Amino acid sequence: MANFITDLTHEIAALWREFHWLPEWAVITLVIAVFMLIGWAANQLVFWLLKLAVRKRDLFWRGLVGRARLKVRIMVMIIALALAVTVSPMDPGPSASIRQALGFAFILMLGWTAIGASDMWAIIYMRRFNMAEEDNLIARKHVTQTRILQRVAALLIALVTLGLALMTIGAVRQWGMSLLASAGVVGIIAGLALQPLLTNMIAGVQIATAQPIRLDDAVIVEGEWGQVEEITSTYVVVKLWDWRRMILPLSYFITTPFQNWTRETARLIGTAFLYVDYEAPIDRLRAELERICRASPLWDGDVVNLQVTDISDRVAQIRCLASARNAPTAFDLRCEIREKMLAFLRDECPEALPRQRQLNSGMSEDGALPAMPER
Known part of the structure; x- marks a missing residue:
């Protein structure tokens, strides 16, 4: 040639x-x-x-x-x-x-x-994977790994390419060698300047392999509930329940405890608490909860239960459990259970309403309580 x-x-x-x-x-x-x-x-x-x-x-x-x-x-x-x-x-x-x-x-x-x-x-x-599926756990796993590794690979290729290109110019050849070999004064300065970037890059590789989070996971971070919307090579975008976006560095999910509601499966058990009087018919309430869940398209047909979990000097605490196929559906199911159980207590079991609330509703203008009825 x-x-x-x-x-x-x-x-x-x-x-x-x-x-x-x-x-x-x-x-x-x-x-x-x-x-x-x-x-x-x-x-x-x-x-x-x-x-x-x-x-x-x-x-x-x-x-x-x-x-x-x-x-x-x-x-x-x-x-x-x-x-x-x-x-x-x-x-x-x-x-x-x-x-x-x-x-x-x-x-x-x-x-x-x-x-x-x-x-x-x-x-x-x-x-190969469909994120729109109802049970998209496998799809979220592979798409998350692929996107993180894709961005890390692009960043590494860009750094190596820039280093090789700089080595072709005599005036800045040392910069290219420092960029490739991380040696010399320029390499030390660049390493210190790029430390946050490198930390997040390593965290990205850890997230891609260990997968503490995936795309579309339901998580609680900084006291906020949201879903993982995007994972880049340096940060994670969490879409909060009110459509705000929380931006967190990748290293956050390696060094900080957080809750992942969909780590193994998208299904969740929702909880709704009720406070009733001691005379509340627990069996009727349990049957009503089962009827509400069976009639609801939000229930996945698996878990439904009602238990008395605490008693104070005035009321009893009742916990209603029901499972749903994902976190947003579980939230809607919990709200539906509260609304319909409240309507049932008001219309069918008024004696189950907290007695203190009934007394307050009959309080006179001067603040005096009416005489207690005999039971």
Whole structure:
């Protein structure tokens, strides 16, 4: 290849001597135009061959070729321009600077192509899973892993690509070596500056492998209930129940205790507490709770129970348990149980209402309580 370029340079120099009446800039422009035209034709031929080669391959290769069309075209044009500058009768100083800049751009394009390939792999892999399913635990697990690893891979490829590109420029070659090897003063400064980023990157790898959280998990963080909406390479977005977004670093979920209501399954047991008088008919209340749950489309048909969990000097505490298929449904089911049990107590079992509440409703204007009725 080097001999070919040398011979081509000599041929162009000899041709220029024959047409010495042309200015140098015209010859340089003509050479660049010819090589760019050759590069465009080579790009068309390469992509025709690639499309022919992957026509019967799987979706990954076909998608990769489609996404890389622009990147490969730019790289081919960079190569053509570099060859044109090399063989043209240009001064050695500007020619070397232009080739150095083109080499820098070519390495960046290679990194961009590698990131596109990793993104394509992630897209094809995530197509296997349906996040819209009712029981999407397996889908959330794999999609979470893929998205985190995809972003970490993109970041690592970008750092390595930038380091290699900087090493092609003599003035900043040490920066590229420091970026790749984390050595020298520049590497130490960069390491200190990037410490939060690296901490979150390592935390992202831990989350992708151990998976304390996944996309769409119901969690309680900082005393707030919400669902994991997005996991990036550095932070997690939690959509709170009132549509606010809480932004937390990835390291938070490695170092801080939090509640994950859907760690193993999306199903939850909802709790609703009632406070009733001692004369409340517990068996009737239990039967009413079962009737409410069986009639509700929110109940998953598994757990329903009513128990007296505490007694004070005035009322008894009753806990109603009912299971649902996910956290939002469990919340709605708890509200429905409270509303319908309250209506049942008011209409069918008024004697079960707390006695102190009945006394307060009959209080006179001066605040005196009426005489207690005999039982």
